[in-house]
Amino acid sequence: MNAILNAGINLLIVVLRRSGLLMEDLDYHLVRASMVIMFLFFGYQKWWPYEAERLVPFISNGPLIWWLYPVLGHQGASWFLGVSEWTFGALLLAGFWDKRLGVLGAAGSTATFIATVTIIPFMPDGWDPGAGFPAMTGNVPFLMKDVVLLAVSFYLLKQDAIRVAQHNRAERRSKSASLAHSA
Numbered sequence: 001m002n003a004i005l006n007a008g009i010n011l012l013i014v015v016l017r018r019s020g021l022l023m024e025d026l027d028y029h030l031v032r033a034s035m036v037i038m039f040l041f042f043g044y045q046k047w048w049p050y051e052a053e054r055l056v057p058f059i060s061n062g063p064l065i066w067w068l069y070p071v072l073g074h075q076g077a078s079w080f081l082g083v084s085e086w087t088f089g090a091l092l093l094a095g096f097w098d099k100r101l102g103v104l105g106a107a108g109s110t111a112t113f114i115a116t117v118t119i120i121p122f123m124p125d126g127w128d129p130g131a132g133f134p135a136m137t138g139n140v141p142f143l144m145k146d147v148v149l150l151a152v153s154f155y156l157l158k159q160d161a162i163r164v165a166q167h168n169r170a171e172r173r174s175k176s177a178s179l180a181h182s183a
Contacts, residue, residue: 028159031152032092032102035109038149039089046082049075057139061122064115088112092156099163106157113150119143 045051052075059065059077068077088108095102120126126140127133136144 028156029096032095032156035149035152035156036089036093039085039092039109043082043085043089046078046085052078055081057123058116058119058143061124062115062119063122064118084108084112095156095160099160099167102160103157103164106153106160109153110150110157113146113153116143116146117150 046055055078056074059068065077068080071077072080088105091101091105091108093105095105120140120143123138123140123143125138126136128135128137
């Protein structure tokens, strides 16, 4: 049985390698691109009254974002979130070329999904009364995707921070070598 499994896996790996899907950083670029698209679409929704009303149970029950309504009102809170999402999406897009901007976008993205994931335990009627936890109802299933988006955001933050740190080390070494040669 192991021999058949190993042969199948090895064949799959050969096919994936030849297709180019295993090229360096493809997964990293796909994750970044998907987050840019997601922030573009979700940010666009925030400009319309239907979305401002749809956000009421989320913002009202969010322990980290409840303050948006008293400060900005319903539509203002929606616009604030839309501008934030477009800003983080633009920074993530810019991160294709400048990892420092990618770090900022990924940090904003991480903060966004920390804020939304913390709504889950406070959402009224989020768990089916008959089946109990973990049978989700109402708005909780929609929010559960944010657990994955939080992990994706953290992955991008880590990857971009590593790349910035490596670039900074290489730059320092280059400067040290230049100073040593000029002395």
